[in-house]
Amino acid sequence: MKSSAFCRNWLKSLPPTQGDLQKEQVFGRKRLLEKGIPSPEDEAWRLSNLNRLNEFFALPLTIKERSNHHFPEQEKSIKRLILNTNKCILEDILPEGITKLSNREIEENIGNIIKTCNIKNDLAVSINQAASSDLLALRINQNVTQSLEIIIPSVQQQMISTRVIIILEKGARLDLLEVILGNNQSAQNHLIEIKLEANAELNHELISFGQGKQASSLSTLAVEQSPQSKYSLNSLHQGWHYARFEPRIIQTQGDASTTIKSLQVTSAKEQIATHSLVRFEGPNGRLDQLQKAVATDSSHSIFNGSIDVPKKAQKTEAAQLSKNLILSKRARIDTKPELEIVADDVRCTHGATVSQLQEEELFYLLSRGINKEAANSLLLQGYYDDIISNFSKNAQRWNFIEKLIKATNK
Amino acid sequence: MNLSNSEILLSIEDLHASVEDKKILYGVNLIVREGEIHAIMGPNGSGKSTLSKIIAGHPSYKVISGSIKFKGINILELEPEKRARIGIFLGFQYPVEIPGVSNLEFLRVSTNSRRNELGKSELDTFEFEELVTESLKIVEMDPAFLERSVNEGFSGGEKKRNEILQMALLDPLVAILDETDSGLDIDALRVVASGITKLSNPNSATILITHYQRLLNEVTPDFVHIMANGKIIKTGNKELAMDIEKSGYELINKRTKKKEVAK
Ligand SMILES: Nc1ncnc2c1ncn2[C@@H]1O[C@H](COP(=O)(O)OP(=O)(O)OP(=O)(O)O)[C@@H](O)[C@H]1O
Numbered sequence A: 001m002k003s004s005a006f007c008r009n010w011l012k013s014l015p016p017t018q019g020d021l022q023k024e025q026v027f028g029r030k031r032l033l034e035k036g037i038p039s040p041e042d043e044a045w046r047l048s049n050l051n052r053l054n055e056f057f058a059l060p061l062t063i064k065e066r067s068n069h070h071f072p073e074q075e076k077s078i079k080r081l082i083l084n085t086n087k088c089i090l091e092d093i094l095p096e097g098i099t100k101l102s103n104r105e106i107e108e109n110i111g112n113i114i115k116t117c118n119i120k121n122d123l124a125v126s127i128n129q130a131a132s133s134d135l136l137a138l139r140i141n142q143n144v145t146q147s148l149e150i151i152i153p154s155v156q157q158q159m160i161s162t163r164v165i166i167i168l169e170k171g172a173r174l175d176l177l178e179v180i181l182g183n184n185q186s187a188q189n190h191l192i193e194i195k196l197e198a199n200a201e202l203n204h205e206l207i208s209f210g211q212g213k214q215a216s217s218l219s220t221l222a223v224e225q226s227p228q229s230k231y232s233l234n235s236l237h238q239g240w241h242y243a244r245f246e247p248r249i250i251q252t253q254g255d256a257s258t259t260i261k262s263l264q265v266t267s268a269k270e271q272i273a274t275h276s277l278v279r280f281e282g283p284n285g286r287l288d289q290l291q292k293a294v295a296t297d298s299s300h301s302i303f304n305g306s307i308d309v310p311k312k313a314q315k316t317e318a319a320q321l322s323k324n325l326i327l328s329k330r331a332r333i334d335t336k337p338e339l340e341i342v343a344d345d346v347r348c349t350h351g352a353t354v355s356q357l358q359e360e361e362l363f364y365l366l367s368r369g370i371n372k373e374a375a376n377s378l379l380l381q382g383y384y385d386d387i388i389s390n391f392s393k394n395a396q397r398w399n400f401i402e403k404l405i406k407a408t409n410k
Numbered sequence B: 001m002n003l004s005n006s007e008i009l010l011s012i013e014d015l016h017a018s019v020e021d022k023k024i025l026y027g028v029n030l031i032v033r034e035g036e037i038h039a040i041m042g043p044n045g046s047g048k049s050t051l052s053k054i055i056a057g058h059p060s061y062k063v064i065s066g067s068i069k070f071k072g073i074n075i076l077e078l079e080p081e082k083r084a085r086i087g088i089f090l091g092f093q094y095p096v097e098i099p100g101v102s103n104l105e106f107l108r109v110s111t112n113s114r115r116n117e118l119g120k121s122e123l124d125t126f127e128f129e130e131l132v133t134e135s136l137k138i139v140e141m142d143p144a145f146l147e148r149s150v151n152e153g154f155s156g157g158e159k160k161r162n163e164i165l166q167m168a169l170l171d172p173l174v175a176i177l178d179e180t181d182s183g184l185d186i187d188a189l190r191v192v193a194s195g196i197t198k199l200s201n202p203n204s205a206t207i208l209i210t211h212y213q214r215l216l217n218e219v220t221p222d223f224v225h226i227m228a229n230g231k232i233i234k235t236g237n238k239e240l241a242m243d244i245e246k247s248g249y250e251l252i253n254k255r256t257k258k259k260e261v262a263k
């Protein structure tokens, strides 16, 4: 069967278009039919395991709610929302200062961020539009400071498609923890769109753990930043048989600050990819990006980091660093910075390193009586430290440090 | 002090070794007994650090022939971590920086490994902090160094103090200190020397690898060995060290050779 046939069959299996997102569904499905599935010649998908993308399409959409989850308890002051069906119906009482967008507001806003971020034609976005039947759309009111958790579990042998829009009004501040979980033969199909108005600040923590066997995930993060806003992303991706994460961050007039600290850890035969894009549409923007990867067994880790600095983005300061650790001869890491810098008065740096665990470091620990396993786990923890130490106490309740070490210490 | 009837802790016999197919050691012999302090001196590249790393069990160095015994046990078959646990300590000439690994946690895990071997209980974070606070005094080190990553960004002298701190915590039977005195200012040298003196006891032994008389003025060695071209070519007492300071290795090397010819 040809790749596009998997996609067509999947489209046929979807429920008829309906509800508030009907227009989006129609649009996404049409796109998918027209454009089909990328081929290996398609540069953005060149390294992607397209067979696994076919498997992704083989799973039916989750309709029924399942609610027997055991999650670590969150800090008392923090509101947790669990999206466990395609319907993100919000009966929960929202914390003070957070309101649901009305249908009219959704109508006004939907598609705007996608358009600004120029991802209207992205495959993952079309897939999400085609399948999502509801969305969680929130506004953080002006000058409000709040915290929120969004947990998205998945169901065995099913696909869950979720869409979230968050608008931070002027001066609003939000700590957001998103947790995306896999299950045996499950698929996550997630789209989150975020708009930061002037002076707004979002500290976004993302824990994305596959957990089950053959879990896959396609997720897109679109962020629109107004001047003087601050967006910071700390993300962890681990345990997915096939995952692709695409953060798209646009500083609409420059003069904003973006921080990305991301870690992806692969083992067994997993393939995890991050394709990030940060674009500055005006002067004085800042970016600090650290992308780390650890790959063991015969896994494959991919990072593609685009930074666009057009002529109008003078005085941009952008730094991107990709640091990679290979723990097995069969593992593979592909990392590629893609800087497009047209403006001349900028400070942009990038670098990439691929290394192995240092024998001298290991020997130093062993020579102090520490056994090999403990020594390796100390070294790995040390390697993870500059990413995981940025996570809040609340996020650390998810015990990811142990999981990350366990995945790589063999 | 020459306690020739006290127990032998370390005995090295006709040790030949190589690294990366390059032969470095050409028949080293050394006997170290309880309570003794030995100094090993010798020109750059003569194989002093190589010897110390082989004793500690570094995987890059291959023993071609000969033996190393610790209290009569052949240690060449033991993993480096086991050697450390039974009481062999190496203070590195170039201590390794390990970013992201907390010095405190590293010291605690190390200490507990050794305590385990000694049949002592493991120390939890609080108990360990008490112990380490005491040990810090020996090397006059600021507790702030515990909060940092292992050796990361430590100055040369700070790294050396951190080595002695580890020695204090691990309470070894044989401590090999590879140029622990190099790069220390006068005050730091005194601190480190007094640390070494405080930590040595009648049941343990210390091997000081050094280039300078300075340390040996503070910690008096029972034996001074000169290593050249992968061998110990001469053994004497502290006067030999003074001789070297005065005349250099070249002269002593010549004299030794003459004697050998005369034999
Ligand atoms: N890993 C290695 N690979 C290649 N050569 C090595 C290695 N380790 C040591 N050597 C070589 O072995 C020889 C002995 O080195 P070693 O470090 O033991 O000397 P040393 O006596 O400690 O010198 P120094 O006084 O300068 O510290 C040197 O020629 C050195 O270059």
Ligand SMILES: [Mg+2]
Pocket (backbone or CB within 6 Å): B048, B049, B050, B093, B178, B179
């Ligand atoms: Mg040396």
